[in-house]
Amino acid sequence: MTGTAQGEVSIRSEGDIVAARRSVREAVMELGFGLTDVTRVVTAASELARNVHKYGGGGVMRWRRLESGGRRGIELEFIDQGPGIADVELALQQGYSSGKGLGLGLPAARRLMDELEIRTAPGAGTTVTSRKWCPP
Amino acid sequence: MSDRNSISIIIVRKTLMVTVPSDPDDATVSALQDEVLAAMQRVDAKGVVLDIGSVETLDSFFARTVAETASMVALMGGRTVVVGMRPSVAVTATQIGITLGGIETALSVERALDLLDRPVTGRSRR
Amino acid sequence: MGTQFEPRSGGLPGAAASQTSPETQELVRLLIENIKDYAIITLDPRGHVLSWNAAAERLKGWKADEIVGQHFSRFYPPEDLQNGKTEMELKVASQEGRFEDEGWRVRKDGSRFWANVIITALRDSEGRLRGFGKVTRDLTARRESEEKIRRQAQEILEMAAVPVVQVWSGILLVPLIGTLNSQRTQQLMDVLLNKVMETASPVALLDITGVPAIDTQTAQHLIETIAAVRLLGSEVVLTGVRPSIAQTLVHLGIDLSNVSTRSSLSAGLRTAFELLELCVAPRATAGG
Numbered sequence: 358m359t360g361t362a363q364g365e366v367s368i369r370s371e372g373d374i375v376a377a378r379r380s381v382r383e384a385v386m387e388l389g390f391g392l393t394d395v396t397r398v399v400t401a402a403s404e405l406a407r408n409v410h411k412y413g414g415g416g417v418m419r420w421r422r423l424e425s426g427g428r429r430g431i432e433l434e435f436i437d438q439g440p441g442i443a444d445v446e447l448a449l450q451q452g453y454s455s456g457k458g459l460g461l462g463l464p465a466a467r468r469l470m471d472e473l474e475i476r477t478a479p480g481a482g483t484t485v486t487s488r489k490w491c492p493p
Numbered sequence: 494m495s496d497r498n499s500i501s502i503i504i505v506r507k508t509l510m511v512t513v514p515s516d517p518d519d520a521t522v523s524a525l526q527d528e529v530l531a532a533m534q535r536v537d538a539k540g541v542v543l544d545i546g547s548v549e550t551l552d553s554f555f556a557r558t559v560a561e562t563a564s565m566v567a568l569m570g571g572r573t574v575v576v577g578m579r580p581s582v583a584v585t586a587t588q589i590g591i592t593l594g595g596i597e598t599a600l601s602v603e604r605a606l607d608l609l610d611r612p613v614t615g616r617s618r619r
Numbered sequence: 620m621g622t623q624f625e626p627r628s629g630g631l632p633g634a635a636a637s638q639t640s641p642e643t644q645e646l647v648r649l650l651i652e653n654i655k656d657y658a659i660i661t662l663d664p665r666g667h668v669l670s671w672n673a674a675a676e677r678l679k680g681w682k683a684d685e686i687v688g689q690h691f692s693r694f695y696p697p698e699d700l701q702n703g704k705t706e707m708e709l710k711v712a713s714q715e716g717r718f719e720d721e722g723w724r725v726r727k728d729g730s731r732f733w734a735n736v737i738i739t740a741l742r743d744s745e746g747r748l749r750g751f752g753k754v755t756r757d758l759t760a761r762r763e764s765e766e767k768i769r770r771q772a773q774e775i776l777e778m779a780a781v782p783v784v785q786v787w788s789g790i791l792l793v794p795l796i797g798t799l800n801s802q803r804t805q806q807l808m809d810v811l812l813n814k815v816m817e818t819a820s821p822v823a824l825l826d827i828t829g830v831p832a833i834d835t836q837t838a839q840h841l842i843e844t845i846a847a848v849r850l851l852g853s854e855v856v857l858t859g860v861r862p863s864i865a866q867t868l869v870h871l872g873i874d875l876s877n878v879s880t881r882s883s884l885s886a887g888l889r890t891a892f893e894l895l896e897l898c899v900a901p902r903a904t905a906g907g
Contacts, residue, residue: 361729361730362696362725362729362730362731363729371518371519371520372518372520374518374519375516375518378516378550379516382549389766389770391770392581393580393581393584393585393805393809395581396549396550396579396581396582396584396585397585397588399549399550400550400551400552400585400589403550403552403554404552404553407519407552407554422731424696424698424723425698462553464589465552465553465589465590468588468589468590469585469588469589575850575852576852577852578850578851578852579816580808580809580812580813580815580816580847580851583808583812583847583848583850583851584805584808584809584812584847586847586850587808587843587844587846587847587850588843592846593850598849598850598851598852599852600815600816600819600820600821600851600852600853601819601852604821604852605852
């Protein structure tokens with residue numbers, strides 16, 4: 358299978374959220390994910406990219422192809438230097454927020470992807486890494 | 494091919510027919526709300542048919558805007574029917590708990606118009 | 620046994636003297652140079668590239684002067700390098716005489732291709748390891764068509780496992796048999812939603828007569844499926860809710876109050892007709 362193995366999209370303006378979606382769509386389609394899984398990953402990317410823009414003060418999305426034990430996958434990484442998340446457990450809880458806070462983005466991404474890791478601290482920015490594997 | 498960021502609104506049988514492009518950016522989605530409400534006032538439409546048949550990604554921002562718009566349209570005296578959601582989008586939406594706030598849905602624009610001609614029956618059928 | 624070669628006039632595989640004439644040697648050199656489908660290169664005993672052919676440039680992207688002297692681990696993806704794959708390959712080739720493998724390789728531009736690779740240990744008449752020959756074939760196209768066939772077979776299997784039947788114009792029936800785990804729910808949702816869209820059926824009967832027991836997870840899966848069908852614009856009637864299922868649902872505290880449910884499939888069918896505003900009436904008798 359040909360195609361690129363990794364990529365990066367800077368998220369500085371609102372329009373970059375779409376750019377992130379399109380990059381991810383291309384990448385997962387190349388990997389041969391089924392249409393529903395493509396939709397899942399792109400939706401997760403949209404949520405996380407919006408978080409970077411809206412709450413992180415801008416940042417970057419990096420993606421790369423994964424290969425392990427014959428299975429293909431994709432890894433998405435969203436990095437910002439924003440205020441960080443004070444209560445990660447709270448942010449991950451299901452349900453719409455009242456308008457403040459992080460909304461549905463993180464819980465949605467967690468449900469749509471296979472793996473999700475968050476590295477954050479108040480004042481120290483946030484890195485959200487998530488992975489999805491192609492079913493065997 | 495329609496512009497990626499243009500929302501088309503036409504008026505048919507006193508109803509707003511809104512067609513959403515395949516991958517609208519956030520600004521376009523927000524503009525949808527403004528334009529629909531402005532048109533509701535201009536035309537005094539009885540409702541809105543929102544065609545999302547081209548939409549490939551429906552995230553929480555889009556869903557929230559649509560749900561809010563429907564509530565606002567209701568306050569202005571109209572009903573909203575969502576048409577054409579793609580199966581892959583529906584599966585993803587239910588997985589993350591997006592429900593569009595109980596908005597009415599229909600399989601086609603034609604059925605949506607028929608639906609708007611009848612009184613509201615509500616979702617609970619026993 | 621490795622490939623033995625005599626370091627006579629230029630050193631060529633095979634023992635017959637007639638094969639070592641300058642003309643034949645030239646033809647062999649031209650073969651290696653011009654063959655299009657096989658990247659044929661040689662490595663020194665530690666794995667650095669010694670020679671390169673046109674097919675190698677075509678397949679891997681590097682020109683000869685860019686790659687000669689570099690280590691052949693350049694052609695491998697990062698995950699293989701972490702596992703020490705290249706050292707292992709040379710070791711096996713050196714011990715067994717040859718090593719064969721299929722796997723991902725990396726081009727100069729970073730893109731990947733699926734390759735069949737054979738590494739052969741090249742020893743002189745004293746058995747000293749002089750280097751390795753490496754023949755690489757691009758199997759990406761074959762792998763893609765294999766993947767495609769596998770996916771199609773999978774899809775056919777999945778469709779068979781979740782039958783969706785059109786019992787009437789506008790009414791789909793899904794007779795669920797057996798338990799409903801996460802994976803099966805995914806299949807169910809994909810098949811049912813696509814069928815709803817294709818047939819534009821306003822009603823789907825989800826019959827659980829054949830589902831032996833219901834737990835919270837199964838109920839959750841059913842609720843998700845019903846929600847998704849509704850997003851498309853159709854309605855679901857859950858049928859086959861027999862007494863034991865009804866008891867379990869209430870005891871588990873599962874709320875299905877906004878879903879149409881019926882105890883039997885025939886009652887569900889009657890509801891479906893009502894939803895479509897159809898009525899079934901006896902044919903008017905003739906005569907009078």
